[in-house]
Amino acid sequence: MNKKPTEDSFDHVRKIFTDYLEQHAHRKTPERFTILKEIFATDGHFDIETLYIRMKNHKYRVSRATLYNTMELLLDCGLVTKHQFGTNFAQFEKSNLFKQHDHFIFSDSGEVLEFYNPLIEQIRSQVEELFDVDVTHYSLTFYGNSKPKK
């Protein structure tokens, strides 16, 4: 449940991606797997530009276009999640296969914290009932600041 990602779990991730690509008749290119590996090798959130630079530093150059393209695939198969935190402030993160969570963001620094509160599931099901819809995903983000010292 709280198991940390391991080499084993990356095998799992790679299999999910492989299966997804095969099922959708997409090619299994080295770029795609290298991007996946880079994403899962690091914790926390990132944006495209950061990922681009990180990969370049690791001597693996991919074009931004390919990054955007691949993110689309990774989003589609659920391995990555996208958060639009504000205008021109989109970030991705690898899906935590072990724990669902939402975000708190410091307004000043932009630092991102994660939490999980099961009450959100109650709200979700009440929304589904209220509007007679299926909720496919949701976004819950709190913004604020450290409590001032008294």
Added chain:
Amino acid sequence: MNKKPTEDSFDHVRKIFTDYLEQHAHRKTPERFTILKEIFATDGHFDIETLYIRMKNHKYRVSRATLYNTMELLLDCGLVTKHQFGTNFAQFEKSNLFKQHDHFIFSDSGEVLEFYNPLIEQIRSQVEELFDVDVTHYSLTFYGNSKPKK
């Protein structure tokens, strides 16, 4: 509590804006009040371009720059709320002075529904306690589709 906005309540809104401008030594220009009036004359969500066109149709031409500028002020004094629903899909809405609410968005059509569920307040206070922070605002949006007919 569920009172609909009336001419009286727009007086109230105008006073809030006036006070805000005076307190911050901002000028009370006709553009600013015309924009405010236009926003509060219509229900629902809108983006800058829509507002720009709407005002032009009403024979009141303001530049986009002034719209962006004024939205900043209206956000700051709490009369308007901004929602970033996705990349290049920011919308504003006049703050409902009578009722707090969150959103459900149809993934296909982009149609926006509103709901309020008090459980969100419990999550908020638990987040504040957990991280020892003050939450200034939050965003909760569900995405999904109509339930398929069986």
Added chain:
DNA sequence: TTAGATGCAAACGGTTTGCAGGGAA
């Protein structure tokens, strides 16, 4: 062999900025 993928650079579109002119205080 060939259709899908990549890399590059140009295009795109919402937002921001620089600057000259205008008007609230």
Added chain:
DNA sequence: TTCCCTGCAAACCGTTTGCATCTAA
């Protein structure tokens, strides 16, 4: 009269697109 505000157009910047080349299948 002052200097904040407006309008305009260019700049900005993250993202998308078009196209030639490459390569997985």
